[in-house]
Amino acid sequence: MQSLHDPEEGEVLVLSMTRPSMLSGLTFGSIGVSFFVPGMAAMITRSVGLFALIPLFLFLSYLVCLKDVYLFGVFESYMHLKICINRRYWGCRSYAPR
Numbered sequence: 001m002q003s004l005h006d007p008e009e010g011e012v013l014v015l016s017m018t019r020p021s022m023l024s025g026l027t028f029g030s031i032g033v034s035f036f037v038p039g040m041a042a043m044i045t046r047s048v049g050l051f052a053l054i055p056l057f058l059f060l061s062y063l064v065c066l067k068d069v070y071l072f073g074v075f076e077s078y079m080h081l082k083i084c085i086n087r088r089y090w091g092c093r094s095y096a097p098r
Contacts, residue, residue, distance in 0.1 A: 011069070019069060019071060020069055020070070021068065025062055026062055027067055027072050028050065029072040029076065030061035030062075030065055030072050031058070031061070032062065033061065033072070034054060034057035034060075035054060035057075037057060038050050038053040041053075050072055
């Protein structure tokens with residue numbers, strides 16, 4: 001018999017509400033990166049053959065999302081942080097995000 005305050009049910013609810021938006025096991029950010037990087041490389045080099053890398057990028061994104069779905073968000077936050085002048089002392093990229 002389950003009690004009204006089942007801790008397992010609460011954890012599942014918090015996990016599902018804080019998880020990023022996903023489609024087929026890939027976050028929307030990872031899908032964007034998987035199409036953007038080969039697309040931009042194809043436009044820069046004017047080679048259509050680079051679009052063949054999209055399935056490879058999707059597969060690598062899937063493997064990253066299997067490990068942790070928040071890694072793309074962590075990378076995005078890392079790229080938005082300013083460089084810290086005291087990096088050698090603090091060992092960080094910035095004091096606070098922009």
